[in-house]
Amino acid sequence: MSDPSKVIKFAGFRWQGVAVTAYKERSDLFKDVTRQTLLGERDGEGEGEGDLNFITRYFEIAPGGYSTLERHEHPHAVVILRGRGTVVLGGEEHDIAPFDCVRVAPDTVHQFRATGEEPLGFLCIVDRVRDRPVPVRGGVPPFV
Amino acid sequence: MSDPSKVIKFAGFRWQGVAVTAYKERSDLFKDVTRQTLLGERDGEGEGEGDLNFITRYFEIAPGGYSTLERHEHPHAVVILRGRGTVVLGGEEHDIAPFDCVRVAPDTVHQFRATGEEPLGFLCIVDRVRDRPVPVRGGVPPFV
Numbered sequence: 155m156s157d158p159s160k161v162i163k164f165a166g167f168r169w170q171g172v173a174v175t176a177y178k179e180r181s182d183l184f185k186d187v188t189r190q191t192l193l194g195e196r197d198g199e200g201e202g203e204g205d206l207n208f209i210t211r212y213f214e215i216a217p218g219g220y221s222t223l224e225r226h227e228h229p230h231a232v233v234i235l236r237g238r239g240t241v242v243l244g245g246e247e248h249d250i251a252p253f254d255c256v257r258v259a260p261d262t263v264h265q266f267r268a269t270g271e272e273p274l275g276f277l278c279i280v281d282r283v284r285d286r287p288v289p290v291r292g293g294v295p296p297f298v
Numbered sequence: 299m300s301d302p303s304k305v306i307k308f309a310g311f312r313w314q315g316v317a318v319t320a321y322k323e324r325s326d327l328f329k330d331v332t333r334q335t336l337l338g339e340r341d342g343e344g345e346g347e348g349d350l351n352f353i354t355r356y357f358e359i360a361p362g363g364y365s366t367l368e369r370h371e372h373p374h375a376v377v378i379l380r381g382r383g384t385v386v387l388g389g390e391e392h393d394i395a396p397f398d399c400v401r402v403a404p405d406t407v408h409q410f411r412a413t414g415e416e417p418l419g420f421l422c423i424v425d426r427v428r429d430r431p432v433p434v435r436g437g438v439p440p441f442v
Contacts, residue, residue: 159387159406164378164397192399193375205404207425208352210375231337231354233377233421234308235397243303253308253379255336260349262303277377279423281351 162192167214167236167275177213178222183289186219186268194282207282214275215239215268223265223291228284230258233277238270250274263290306336311358311380311419321357322366327433330363330412338426351426358419359383359412367409367435372428374402377421382414394418407434 163170169192177187194209212235215221223242232241234254240247241256242265250256250266256276258264268274307314313336321331338353356379359365367386376385378398384391385400386409394400394410400420402408412418 157401157403159403159408160401161385161387161392161394162399162401164395164399167397169397169399192377193401205373206375206401208375208423210377210399210423229349231350231352231423233336233354241305243305248305250305251308253311253313255306255308255313255354257301257304257306257337257350259301259303264303277421279352279354279375 167212167273169212183222184220186216187221188214190214192277208279209282211278211280212275213266213278214273215266216273217268217271219274220267221265222287222289223263224287224289225261225263226285226287227260228281229260230256230264231279232256232258235275235277237268237272237274239266239268239274241266250276311356311417313356327366328364330360331365332358334358336421352423353426354421354423356419357410357422358417359410360417361412361415363418364411365409366431366433367407368431368433369405369407370429370431371404372425373404374400374408375423376400376402379419379421381412381416381418383410383412383418385410394420 172190175189177189190212192210192212194206234250234252236252239250241250244262316334319333321333334356336354336356338350378394378396380396383394385394388406
C-alpha cells in the first residue's frame with residue numbers, strides 16, 4: 155500500500171511532523187550530529203512509502219562536530235543546504251558550502267565536518283536496501 | 299565500473315561541469331523549465347555512476363512558468379531550493395517555498411508552477427529505472 159502524496163513544510167531546518175533523531179548508536183565515533191528522515195521512511199513493517207526505493211535524510215552537524223569516519227558499499231548522494239565544512243573522501247579533504255553536491259562512491263572512507271560558525275546541514279540520499287556502514291579507525295586522521 | 303567520489307561546486311544555481319538541458323521534448327506542454335542532472339547520471343552506456351540507483355536532478359521554472367501536468371507510476375521525492383510556487387497533487391494545490399519537501403505518490407497527477415518573482419528551483423529525485431511520464435489534459439485545469 156502506497157502512502158498518498160504530501161507536502162512537508164519547512165520550519166527553520168526542522169520539518170512539520172518529522173522527528174529529530176539520533177545519528178547513530180555509537181556516540182563515541184561522532185560529535186553533535188542529528189538526523190531527520192524527510193521522505194521515503196516506511197511507517198511500520200511493509201507499510202508506508204515502500205514505493206520510494208531511496209530515502210532522503212537531512213543531517214545536521216553542530217559547529218565543531220563531525221560524522222563518523224566510515225565506509226560502506228552503497229553510494230551517497232549529498233546536497234549541502236546550510237553552513238560550511240569539509241568532507242573527507244578517501245585520502246582527500248574538500249571544502250563544502252551550500253548547494254554543493256557530493257557523490258560518495260562505494261567503499262570510500264568519508265566524513266563530514268562542520269567548520270563554520272553555523273551548523274552544517276545537508277541532504278543525504280541512499281538506497282532503502284543497503285549495507286551497514288563500517289567505522290574506520292586510523293588511515294584518515296580524526297577531526298583536529 | 300564505478301565513478302570516483304567527487305564534489306560538484308555550486309555557482310548561482312548552476313553547478314560546475316553540469317549542463318543546463320531542456321526539460322522535455324514536448325515544449326507545448328510546459329513553460330520555461332530547465333533541467334540539470336546533478337548526481338547519478340550514467341556517462342555513456344553501462345558506464346559511470348551506475349551504482350547510484352537514483353538520479354538527483356535540479357529543475358528550475360522561470361516566473362510564470364510551469365512543468366507538464368502529468369502522471370507516472372514512479373514516485374518523486376522533491377526538495378524546494380529557491381523561489382515560491384504551487385504544486386498540484388491530484389485534485390489539490392499546495393503552496394511551496396524553500397526547503398519544503400514534496401512526495402508525489404505513484405500515478406498522481408502533478409504539476410509545479412512558479413508563482414513568485416524569482417525562479418522556482420527544486421531537487422527532484424527519481425529511480426534510475428522508471429516509467430515514462432504521461433501528459434494529462436483536462437481534469438486539473440492548465441495554469442491560469
